[in-house]
Amino acid sequence: PTCLHHMTIHNVAQDSSLRIPKEPQNKVTVVLGAQWGDEGKGKVVDLLAMDADIVCRCQGGNNAGHTVVVDSVEYDFHLLPSGVLNKKAVSFIGNGVVIHLPGLFEEAEKNLRKGKGKVPLHPPLVFNFHQAVDGIQEQQRQQQEGKNLGTTKKGIGPAYSSKAARNGLRVCDLVSDFKVFEDKFRMLAEHFLTMYPNLNVDIDSELEQLKAYAERLRPLVTDGVYFMHKALTGPSKKILVEGANAALLDIDFGTYPFVTSSNCTVGGVCTGLGVPPSYVGRVYGVVKAYTTRVGVGAFPTEQDNEIGELLQSKGREFGVTTGRKRRCGWLDLILVRYAHMVNGFSAIALTKLDILDTLPEIKVGVAYKVDGQPLPSFPANMDVLMRVTVEYKTFPGWCCSTEAARSFEELPSQAQTYIRFIEDFLQVPVKWVGVGKSRESMIKLF
Numbered sequence: 001p002t003c004l005h006h007m008t009i010h011n012v013a014q015d016s017s018l019r020i021p022k023e024p025q026n027k028v029t030v031v032l033g034a035q036w037g038d039e040g041k042g043k044v045v046d047l048l049a050m051d052a053d054i055v056c057r058c059q060g061g062n063n064a065g066h067t068v069v070v071d072s073v074e075y076d077f078h079l080l081p082s083g084v085l086n087k088k089a090v091s092f093i094g095n096g097v098v099i100h101l102p103g104l105f106e107e108a109e110k111n112l113r114k115g116k117g118k119v120p121l122h123p124p125l126v127f128n129f130h131q132a133v134d135g136i137q138e139q140q141r142q143q144q145e146g147k148n149l150g151t152t153k154k155g156i157g158p159a160y161s162s163k164a165a166r167n168g169l170r171v172c173d174l175v176s177d178f179k180v181f182e183d184k185f186r187m188l189a190e191h192f193l194t195m196y197p198n199l200n201v202d203i204d205s206e207l208e209q210l211k212a213y214a215e216r217l218r219p220l221v222t223d224g225v226y227f228m229h230k231a232l233t234g235p236s237k238k239i240l241v242e243g244a245n246a247a248l249l250d251i252d253f254g255t256y257p258f259v260t261s262s263n264c265t266v267g268g269v270c271t272g273l274g275v276p277p278s279y280v281g282r283v284y285g286v287v288k289a290y291t292t293r294v295g296v297g298a299f300p301t302e303q304d305n306e307i308g309e310l311l312q313s314k315g316r317e318f319g320v321t322t323g324r325k326r327r328c329g330w331l332d333l334i335l336v337r338y339a340h341m342v343n344g345f346s347a348i349a350l351t352k353l354d355i356l357d358t359l360p361e362i363k364v365g366v367a368y369k370v371d372g373q374p375l376p377s378f379p380a381n382m383d384v385l386m387r388v389t390v391e392y393k394t395f396p397g398w399c400c401s402t403e404a405a406r407s408f409e410e411l412p413s414q415a416q417t418y419i420r421f422i423e424d425f426l427q428v429p430v431k432w433v434g435v436g437k438s439r440e441s442m443i444k445l446f
Contacts, residue, residue, distance in 0.1 A: 362394070
């Protein structure tokens with residue numbers, strides 16, 4: 001009896017220690033786009049990845065395009081995290097990413113050291129027929145409504161549709177019994193052929209290709225949940241997460257329907273990687289010093305004039321994935337403030353400030369009105385957003401080059417005023433200012 005009594009007391013003591021909340025061992029640092037994408041996230045990730053142990057992509061597919069310049073060499077990424085340029089870091093693609101295997105292996109061969117990449121079991125696969133269907137759907141939208149969505153035609157929407165319809169196939173299917181995978185693949189292909197009879201699909205050829213990819217993929221595959229849990233709770237590690245696309249392209253919070261098919265806001269980090277919210281540390285929002293948008297959809301501060309053309313040509317505003325010209329306009333702080341409400345940015349990286357160098361005056365969107373009435377919040381309805389008029393605050397330009405600046409103090413006083421106004425309006429500090437393409441041209445403020 002004494003022994004039993006002693007055990008009971010011991011168990012109570014042990015249980016009470018579990019009740020004391022533990023501070024997470026390792027928290028992830030997150031980099032997210034705060035506009036419509038193309039803000040220069042890759043550059044910020046590259047900077048933070050230099051001393052990272054693990055670099056992760058949490059959502060999206062190869063519809064994303066991130067450019068990084070190192071030692072005058074330009075690198076373009078679509079599926080891999082931009083942080084792979086740190087050869088010591090392990091690259092990890094999360095469950096929220098949809099994977100097109102030919103694209104993944106093409107990128108990996110160019111940029112990834114052997115054994116330094118991990119792929120979890122859960123990500124959905126993008127097949128050739130998903131890409132073909134993406135093109136057909138866009139064509140149909142154009143014919144029916146005269147307005148397409150501006151999709152990249154990389155099959156991302158149809159692949160996420162398969163995931164939501166629960167007839168999609170995942171990495172774990174491909175690396176298991178290939179005969180079972182083949183049956184499911186044929187069924188999925190037939191499903192799309194029934195819906196789109198003109199679909200040109202060579203099922204046997206793609207299966208042959210997929211069988212070869214399965215062998216190459218198998219050594220990289222790990223259980224993503226256990227991998228992340230071990231990284232978060234084990235010895236001290238720096239873990240960096242890169243979001244693809246951006247806040248206003250988020251399927252739930254973006255300018256729907258002109259959005260992508262995944263969650264590009266901070267919640268996508270938790271669902272895409274299996275990271276508990278308490279393990280999310282600093283969240284950095286990347287904001288371009290002006291605004292750009294690829295494809296169609298509302299764009300309140302767009303400048304369809306010589307200012308827009310100057311921003312477009314000087315900023316080399318062409319899509320990394322599609323090569324499409326980006327539409328350009330003034331910085332819209334109503335939009336960025338909305339992105340901050342959803343993401344809770346710890347700080348901001350303000351990029352491409354140098355593109356504004358030659359402008360005699362610079363405007364910033366600070367309020368929306370519809371029919372003369374101020375809008376209290378960012379509109380969910382795109383018909384309303386199409387009709388807004390923007391109230392601007394005008395700043396004098398600095399009319400000199402900022403490209404050689406390497407500290408905040410070296411920037412012209414007008415540029416400093418512009419940055420401080422952004423901070424005050426958003427109530428978020430600006431941590432970095434980008435004044436060029438190289439790593440060295442990211443000025444760190446604190």
